[in-house]
Amino acid sequence: MLCSPHHNLRTLVVGFASYVAVPALCVLYMLTGNEPLSILPLNSLPEENVGRAHYKLCDRLKLEKKQRRMCRRDPGVAETLREAITMSALECQYQFRFERWNCTLEGRHRANILKRGFKETAFLYAISSAGLTHAMAKACSAGRMERCTCDEAPDLENRKAWQWGGCGDNLKYANKFVKDFLGKRSNKDLRARVDMHNTNVGMKVIKAGVETTCKCHGVSGSCTVQTCWRQLLPFHEIGKQLKQRYETSIKVGSSTNEQQQQQQPVPGLNDQIPRTMDLLHIEDSPSFCRPSKYSSGTAARKCYKDKNCDAICCGRGHNTQSREVTRPCQCQVRWCCYVECKQCTQREEVYTCKG
Structure with missing residues (x-):
């Protein structure tokens, strides 16, 4: 068409x-x-x-x-x-x-x-x-x-220190x-x-925003040759x-x-x-x-008091509501393979735009 x-x-x-x-x-x-x-x-x-x-x-x-x-x-x-x-x-x-x-x-x-x-x-x-x-x-x-x-980047020539490869x-x-x-x-x-x-x-x-990404190859971690690709x-x-x-x-x-x-x-x-x-x-x-x-x-839109409430609420002001939230806290890694956390309850304030 x-x-x-x-x-x-x-x-x-x-x-x-x-x-x-x-x-x-x-x-x-x-x-x-x-x-x-x-x-x-x-x-x-x-x-x-x-x-x-x-x-x-x-x-x-x-x-x-x-x-x-x-x-x-x-x-x-x-x-x-x-x-x-x-x-x-x-x-x-x-x-x-x-x-x-x-x-x-x-x-x-x-x-x-x-x-x-x-x-x-x-x-x-x-x-x-x-x-x-x-x-x-x-x-x-x-x-x-x-x-x-x-x-395969055919338009780019191989260089002395690196070769084109990867994906x-x-x-x-x-x-x-x-x-x-x-x-x-x-x-x-x-x-x-x-x-x-x-x-x-x-x-x-x-x-x-295309970047060239490279990976080193060589004995004992040396970087004798780099394989590079575009990402x-x-x-x-x-x-x-x-x-x-x-x-x-x-x-x-x-x-x-x-x-x-x-x-x-x-x-x-x-x-x-x-x-x-x-x-x-x-x-x-x-x-x-x-x-x-x-x-x-923007009525009832959530906002952040010190960041954008004035702008988002268009000068109408905002409401403040206090609520309890429970989140994981005091987390520790236990041997071998898991994380152990406590549950902590705290009060937080939520701000929403007035109508």
Whole structure:
């Protein structure tokens, strides 16, 4: 399916059963849908059907025709898609746990955010593409895929003190897969261009975080030869970097190219020139303080008195509740192989935002 600015595009969500119309990329997935997140269970088919278990999982993902074909041709793809959405959702919620918008993924709120061009929209596109790229590269090196294996890094020459080996994360295959899976872009709509830009930022952050890991070989612990391979950063670090880019996201407007009649992203009121690694947004975000079509507000949200209660509670103040909690304490390691702890009860104060 080719993209058109006049096509009523549908946003795909891995593991969900419905779509939401969004005038953006031709094919999307993961955190960009209108249904509550539900993680598909593992081993959902009887053992006798295990050879084609991924067919059923691919069908449950409600993929486009091309995506379903890509999913079915390798048994590892379906599980990698499921893993990617889980990883992206959890990381998004972790990074925004102290914010007014805490990456609530309830379908209606998320769908309404995705119809707009907020900073939060930009983050969802970036974390989704980053999650799939990371999960696919790791799946290749872990041997869970039939169509890819380790990254052999043919573009890097062997050096005198070390040799290329090990099993690197296959970022080259992952990038190609993600681009094919998402489909072709539409260049004539500003919103589509911004969404594609933010999607690419997620993939570029993954690429920029590739590290070379080495293992020594030699007699008596010496390091005569090193075997080295390329490895991705932990996804938690990727989420941290994308959150930093969210904080510095650049607001852009549009300028029409007279020759190509295409809307080009241009700097907004802050006159910053967008760079390839900057997240972009089109409009200012709502406050997320009160219930709206974008969030449930912050009433009754847990906060931390000396850290973020003033900000999260939007100046409404907070309630303080005292409760007793029992936790393991005074733990000691006993020979040989277990830890012995006492149970200690203490009172703690819990702070929640007033309505």
